[in-house]
Amino acid sequence: MKLSSASHLLEKVRADHPLVHHITNQVVTNFTANGLLALGASPVMANAKEEVAEMAQLADALVLNIGTLTKDTVEAMNIAGQAANEKGVPVLLDPVGVGATAFRTSAAKQLLQQVNITVVRGNAAEVAHLIGVDGWQSKGVDAKEASGNVSSLAKQAAKALETVVVITGKVDVVSDGDEVLSIHNGHEWLTKVTGTGCLLTSVIGAFCATGERPIHASAAALLFYGVAAEKAVQETKEKGPGTFQMELLNALSNTNGNDVMTLGKIGGVLHDEG
Structure with a gap:
């Protein structure tokens, strides 16, 4: 994929103002809405x-986000x-x-069985748990350091789930089961603020x-988001992640195709993630 194509897509998003419906977790609702704006x-949050x-x-x-699940939420996600x-x-x-709890894992797998999912976006441990691959660890909703080849995992998961898989981490990887792309933008402060992955x-x-x-x-989207994060860090590197969170919103508005x-x-494919 060419960077010029990514730039064009960014401008198309801004021209079209797409409406993105969320059934998402309670922790990130406000931040997600502000980020999309x-x-x-145009964000809308509706879960009834x-x-x-x-x-x-x-x-x-x-967007279906299982961060704060209930039985009713799972039912609403399937309906939507x-x-x-x-x-x-x-x-x-x-x-x-x-992978953290049986209910959470069952809900995600149920959604994958009952809904045609276009893209799955998670960290390496989450994606590995979805397809039953051992060797990747998580702690609560956070991933521990990668312990295997992320590109291979993304490709394997995309084939198994018959969807596009995005694995985010130090390097972001996206695969459709055939092609594998890696994005080398972003900053570690994205892991210091709740909701940046969501x-x-x-x-x-x-x-x-x-x-x-x-x-x-x-x-x-990964390229745009990673570049915006880098710009936000430049504005706040002497202050800290709290200020970074607010500056990220500014950067999402100000980052352009150029x-x-x-x-x-x-x-392309990474060969030494591990």
Whole structure:
């Protein structure tokens, strides 16, 4: 994928103002909404099972985030996901903390069975748990340091789940089971602020709403988000992650296509993640 294509997709998102419907976790709702507004997309948060089907079909993308699950939430996600599938609306799954509890893991696998998921975005441990691969550890909803080949895991998961898989970490990797792309932007402070991963999934959703192939839409979103994070750090490096969180919102608004073309770093398969 060319950086110019990522730049073009960013401008298309801002021109189209896609509506991204979220059934997401309580911790990140406000930050996610503000982040999408900064990007130029339109967020909506609706999780009542009585309305999610209608809302999902009105939207340009649907994000399902299992961070704070309940039985009713899982039911609403299934209803919304199936309604989105009927309309051809891309559906993204953020399997937060999969592997931490049996309920969480079961819910994620149920969604993958009952809904046609366009993109799965998680850390390496979460993705590994989804496909039953050993050797990757998690702590609560956080991943421990990678202990294997992330590119191979992404490709294997994409084939097993029949979807595009995005694994975020020190280097972000995206695969559709055939092609593997790596994005080398971002900053460690993204791990010091609650909700940055969840917001990233929503940003990927906004890019998927453009109609571009999901692997390329995901890569473009990763490039944009990583560049924005780097710009935010430059503005706040003497202060800390609290200020970084607010500056990230500014950077999501101010980062443009030229920034992506100038600062974006994209590669192919990685061979030595571990």
